[in-house]
Amino acid sequence: MTALWIVLAVVVVMAVAVVVSYNRFIRQRNLVQESWRQVDVELKRRHDLIPNLVEVVKDYMSYEQETLARVVEARGAAVSARGTAAQAKAENALTESLKSLFAVVENYPDLKANTNVASLSEELTTTENKISFARQYYNDSVMTFNNTIQSIPSNLIASVFEFVPSEYFAAGEGEKSVPKADLR
Amino acid sequence: MADAGHSCPECGTPNTAGAAYCNLCQEPFAKKESSSLRRVPMIPFNEAAASNVRLSRLLFFLLFAAFFGLGGVIGKAYGSVELGLSLALILYAILASAAWFSGGSIVLSIHDAREADPAEHRQLLNVVEEMKIAAGLPMPKVYVMQSQGMNAFAAGRKPDEASIAVTTGLLSGLNREELQGVVAHEMAHVKSRDTLYNICAAILVGAVALLADMFLRDAFFFRGRGRSGSGGRGNAAFILLGIVFALLAPLASRLLQMSISRQREYHADAVGAEITRNPLGLASALEKISRGGAEVPGENRGTQHLFIVNPLRAFSAGSSALMSTHPPTGLRIQRLRAMAGEGG
Numbered sequence: 381m382t383a384l385w386i387v388l389a390v391v392v393v394m395a396v397a398v399v400v401s402y403n404r405f406i407r408q409r410n411l412v413q414e415s416w417r418q419v420d421v422e423l424k425r426r427h428d429l430i431p432n433l434v435e436v437v438k439d440y441m442s443y444e445q446e447t448l449a450r451v452v453e454a455r456g457a458a459v460s461a462r463g464t465a466a467q468a469k470a471e472n473a474l475t476e477s478l479k480s481l482f483a484v485v486e487n488y489p490d491l492k493a494n495t496n497v498a499s500l501s502e503e504l505t506t507t508e509n510k511i512s513f514a515r516q517y518y519n520d521s522v523m524t525f526n527n528t529i530q531s532i533p534s535n536l537i538a539s540v541f542e543f544v545p546s547e548y549f550a551a552g553e554g555e556k557s558v559p560k561a562d563l564r
Numbered sequence: 565m566a567d568a569g570h571s572c573p574e575c576g577t578p579n580t581a582g583a584a585y586c587n588l589c590q591e592p593f594a595k596k597e598s599s600s601l602r603r604v605p606m607i608p609f610n611e612a613a614a615s616n617v618r619l620s621r622l623l624f625f626l627l628f629a630a631f632f633g634l635g636g637v638i639g640k641a642y643g644s645v646e647l648g649l650s651l652a653l654i655l656y657a658i659l660a661s662a663a664w665f666s667g668g669s670i671v672l673s674i675h676d677a678r679e680a681d682p683a684e685h686r687q688l689l690n691v692v693e694e695m696k697i698a699a700g701l702p703m704p705k706v707y708v709m710q711s712q713g714m715n716a717f718a719a720g721r722k723p724d725e726a727s728i729a730v731t732t733g734l735l736s737g738l739n740r741e742e743l744q745g746v747v748a749h750e751m752a753h754v755k756s757r758d759t760l761y762n763i764c765a766a767i768l769v770g771a772v773a774l775l776a777d778m779f780l781r782d783a784f785f786f787r788g789r790g791r792s793g794s795g796g797r798g799n800a801a802f803i804l805l806g807i808v809f810a811l812l813a814p815l816a817s818r819l820l821q822m823s824i825s826r827q828r829e830y831h832a833d834a835v836g837a838e839i840t841r842n843p844l845g846l847a848s849a850l851e852k853i854s855r856g857g858a859e860v861p862g863e864n865r866g867t868q869h870l871f872i873v874n875p876l877r878a879f880s881a882g883s884s885a886l887m888s889t890h891p892p893t894g895l896r897i898q899r900l901r902a903m904a905g906e907g908g
Binding site: 415418422499502503505506509510513514516517521 | 740
């Protein structure tokens, strides 16, 4: 009789543990999805800002058409990229092309003084920052989620319910280097 | 990396350029300045945050214990511990609900904070939005105070009704990176619910003082009438004990409150550094603030603990004293630099 009770108690405790663990997975996965949406919102915002910037800047920068063309091209590639890894790669290329554009803007004092450019550049700076902070938050939540999936004993629950590790939004190689477009 | 680091004169270990003391042997580099500063161990910011949370909890528990201990002793003095405890509890409930429902808007109006204008304060609003994304919080309301002094505070009980206010002096005096550091510090207060902690601590301290006051008046008033004599034997000793408690408890609870407040500041610095991944932004902002002034409109003792740097006694030499709301700014800068030296 006592043995039965012990078995029953163990079963109940295990069932509760499974439910708690499962719910934690759901919470963390939702957080990953939600933080990805934040990244996505900011990426879209950047895509929308770039045509305005190009429009304002292009009259001043007759000699830098190539830099501008590269930004437009990178934007097009980023808009059409699908999947986290491909998107991360395209967006990193766009970040890099924008950096070289701003490095070039530094050389045009009257362009820097233009209020339109100044406010656009603040908008673009904040969007760049928001992207990187949103990505930081996304990667943090992915790390928490993946840690839970891979740790003992929660990895058992993960394999039963088929939770798979999420993909990081990786920082590009170029992001750690200095923009090099205007050196040529 | 590229910027020239320097070797430790004691042990020869190479260190980063901004390091306040050696990575390996912890020998401070600037001897004259560091002599008054306590040396702090070099720890990564997430550990710093965790240990600050533990210490704050311990202090908070002690504050509770002091409060209910006083209630119990007073109750015992009158023959009923339960009476004293329930009196303490009722008093606490009344004070707490009063503070809870009065809301956070009062502090904003005291300091004449106006809502930030989307056109004029574009950069501030952008920076706050960046920090709310990095912290994973809802967007707080943003306010601006007209003052040459450089200061900022956060208010509101929960993240979804939080507000952050900064002075115009702060906006004009700091660059974008430094402003980000300050806003991240305030965001950290919101994230770790420090504003709530502060309200609770203030209530407890107020309640302890009130309770002690009531008891002291009563004890002296009734002593001559022999009320305790009819109540039961042995109570005279407890009345004496109660008097000692009632004299010490308000002071002790106040010390604890200040200690908690200082810990919360270190904690917010650490979490802020975690949010921006850039402890040096806030360090440089604190340096600028300590060179300028930190005064705000409508400053008073009641709200001094809310600000990023105490507006009343910002950088006095004795600001590490037991009764100050903030740690000395120099020590905060040193700790932030230590976080950066660790490789943040």
